[in-house]
Amino acid sequence: DTAVSQTPKYLVTQMGNDKSIKCEQNLGHDTMYWYKQDSKKFLKIMFSYNNKELIINETVPNRFSPKSPDKAHLNLHINSLELGDSAVYFCASSQGRPVGRGLLLLKTEAFFGQGTRLTVV
């Protein structure tokens, strides 16, 4: 009955590798996000998709590429992993509607997955 599920929960990998984190939501939401949480617990938005369309792409290295095959899934692929990529990555979803080009009115709170702790060694 998990609303937002992401896998894996833990990921340990070497520098230079490529890895993916998967996320699925069964809430029927049309907006999904990826957040990065650093060691000081600061949560920073990375990407947002609405109905499979990229809405926001914050200043994130282009080694990070989100992919949304359908509105229930938003996967995160990371190329050439670096030590500084070590963090906890959270997927989230919410319900919203477009109010203008590239803009979105959020109608509900965001529901978060349990997080993926990525450790790059």
Next chain:
Amino acid sequence: GESVGLHLPTLSVQEGDNSIINCAYSNSASDYFIWYKQESGKGPQFIIDIRSNMDKRQGQRVTVLLNKTVKHLSLQIAATQPGDSAVYFCAENLSSGGSYIPTFGRGTSLIVHP
């Protein structure tokens, strides 16, 4: 007491006391605010929300106060319990013209001592 600095702000209280967690937001056009609770090893969870046409909203043991004049939110937890120990975040949303994604504040670690 509360400490603020480079580290995560921390609020330590005794079980049964009331807790007040404060948050300053950045954009005067924000019109929807949410408090989240993040327990260790878990993702943030919704606690309570408030829209900008209100200045107070109450839930079960929690109250959120919104002061738009000074762009300030607070979360009050009544009769704090050990299970309330967590990191608390406020998040703001805009309805137009800018960031419309839940944008999180710094977070405050609440420690409840039995």
